[in-house]
Amino acid sequence: MTDVVDAPAGRDVDRVVIRFAGDSGDGMQLTGDRFTSASALFGNDLATLPEFPAEIRAPAGTLAGVSAFQVQISSQEISTPGDEPTVLVAMNPAALKSDLSRLAPGGTLIVNEDAFEERNLEKAGYVDNPLEDGSLDGYALITVPMTKLTREVCAELGVKPRDAERSKNFFALGLVSWMYTRPLEPTLDWIQSKFKGRDMVIAANNAAFKAGHAYGETAELGSHVVTIAPAKLDPGTYTNINGNTALSWGLITASQKSNLPIFLGSYPITPASDILHELAKHKDFGVRTFQAEDEIAAVSSAIGAAYGGHLAVTTTSGPGVALKGEAIGLAISLELPLIVVDIQRGGPSTGLPTKTEASDLMMAMYGRHGESPMPIVASYSPSHCYWAAIEAARIALTYKTPVMLLSDGYLANSSEPWKLPDVDDIPSIDVEFASEPNQTNEDGEPVFWPYMRDEKLTRPWAIPGTDGLMHRIGGIEKADGTGNVSYDPANHALMTSIRQDRIALIADDIPPTSVEGDPNAKVAVVGWGSTWGAIKGAVRRLDEAGKPVAHIHLTHLNPFPKDLGEVLRRYDRIVVPELNMGQLVRLLRAEFLVDAQPVNKVMGQPFTAAEIEQALLAEFEALEA
């Protein structure tokens, strides 16, 4: 077995953007994830962008089957996975073909040369071998026989060649770990625990990883070695977290803070399923997960559990929200707490299941029949999904209403270092079930009116089993107060207004508009959701270039912060970048009569900071003109 070679001290750089690309079966997500984890433990700031096809195993070697994982690691605070990779690891010709255009000019290209044989070249659409025809001259090309070397080192262990090939991603990981002076222990430890009980697999992966690491030294790649110092983050305990895990933990936290058990009704759908998986693991927190027969049953079961006094949640993506619309309308009519989590993806219809988009805002806002307002909370970064989940639960439980919690495929799967909070500092969510009659009937007897309201216009939550509070609720319009079925015209007008007003009133209980960047700038950029990182990066660059921009990022989209209109009117130019065709911008224009301008991207990928920077520069030019 090859010994581990100490990493050389390399060139210091602030940041590097590495993209691992290969066939779906090559284990690129795992490779990227491990590199990320080691970098996190090393103390870098980082942001990731996993990109994979919807097919589980697209035909091997084809462009359709390319799976990629991009990560930016830095010694400074960063907020995006990088505009363009400075390093591309291509495990086969298809990966090179599909991802080369992303690589920065002069960037480092690490290629598994063994995969560049005739059949794979043909599948990727290459006539000539790009490793030999000079077309890659503009890059620092490093060709490595990864398959062959992995096979050799594994053969010594008695691993069959076909099995050995599966470890070649660990060879690549070893090599890149050497070049970027990553610590080895996190990866070796992980292999040990992940493949526990499968000694041959552990041995093969360890051997391939160490061989890749040693290869850098023996092949004299020392000039490529780069060191990225740990970032100067706030003191504290950190973990690397993705959006779906953070969201799941936020729900569990809200459950503890409200003393209500979680009931999750869910139907598997990309990219939301990981929340179901994560919550299903935590039965020890009293979490009930129910994999329903369909999206409608998922939300309906959750509403049933809410009626029974649980913290009810349903998780899905856009197509699922469309199916749940009628039941969400019922929850609005029943005035029961419910969290509807929409991990948005490209649409319409099946659209781009594994790619990100943020085009469900209008559906969240208006996608139900009748006048059916509901609060909307949007998360803006992977770790913010934790706080957004708690906030959605707080609003749902305090105001007895369904709440839409918007995240997207990018936030769901990408990760960043997260400074862990002290959970004792997180405020409790006070929930009181009704226990007493609240009215007296004409005979002087105490009775319970399910639609009696308090000053927040919320009705009592009386759960089955409570003495003397038997009552019926339903989707038919009911009389305010008694809750009895009512077709009275004036009552319907009253109830419609109340449903509107009680959601609007929540604006009294959310923070005022927060302005990042330069609040006194003439140009403001208004965002929501996962555009936060790219906007933040762009605003920082422009600030450094002497072009100040105000950044307003909305986490409450219904209702808006009370002062939002007033804040927006302070700016000469308002730009609204969105991963849709212009949804928030329409709401802002309609609500506040401001001349907000859209910047749109619907390519299944997040904005880069450079794209936002360009759009904002155009505003400065317009200002000057």
Next chain:
Amino acid sequence: MTDVQLTTKKDWATDQEVRWCPGCGDYSILTAMQLMLPDLNVRREDTVFISGIGCAARFPYYMNTYGMHSIHGRAPAFATGLAMARPDLKIWVVGGDGDMLSIGGNHLIHALRRNVNVNILLFNNMIYGLTKGQYSPTSETGKVTKSSPVGSIDQPFNAVSVALGAEASFVARTHDMDRQHMQEMFRKAYDHPGASLVEIYQNCNVFNDGAFDQVSKRANRDAMLINLEDGAPIRFGAEQERGVVIDASGEAQIVDVADVGEDALVVHDAARPNPAVAFALSRLAGGPTEPTPIGIFRAVERTEYAGAATEQLAAAQASDSAGDLNALLRSNPTWEVG
């Protein structure tokens, strides 16, 4: 269980005016339920009626219990969530043939398959009532309605067959002209641990009047209703002169007892693990125009869903570290920044 105060029928009724059409079969079902419930020794507070949409689905408004009138077809799903969250409750689901077998067919079969502890009452009137008379998934082929002016071309569902095919652990049929029999079926459904399905032949006197007359009118019952009684050979007729055999191909056939002798008759056993005989019995009548079995087709014990979920939860919560939020947040690798 806490002491339950004695109740009477009127304790289970609300002050809401019942708004079904005069003469509707739903009235007698409501009465049967309100008469039966006082016998259960259960609190109204622990009882929940959940319905979907349709005439039958107004049922919860008339029951002085907890209740939810939900959306079309989804009542079994709401009930499943509530049963999982609150295994302490006694949950009834009420719906019609459109609610349960058309728009909500998916939820019905999955609730039955999972064996969630809910009692499902399927009011089958073989017509859409609340939308004023379109054919339903149980309407006979050829049914002329507003939406099928030259006759429906749909093959109808047999609700009992559907339930048996969906792995139901309890399936029964009754009809709205026999209050005693309804009460008995409701009681048995309630006593059954797990999902129970009771199909109730229910007359819609406005849009499908007399649909069940051939089997359920008092004068016709002896000849046309086959009472399934556990442990007894299946016989019917005024003189019990007819009976049911299972033939060599596994099909149920009606025979004259005199021809085959009583020993040849199938002895009813709702607890048979294999549902084949129950299914054969469900196919005996092509519709309520032929001799039709009523009673309990199948009643077998099988793991109840909400209880199993609760057990998994309890097992997970037994560990010392259960519910440690700080430990959860630190369950992936962490590092310190000093």
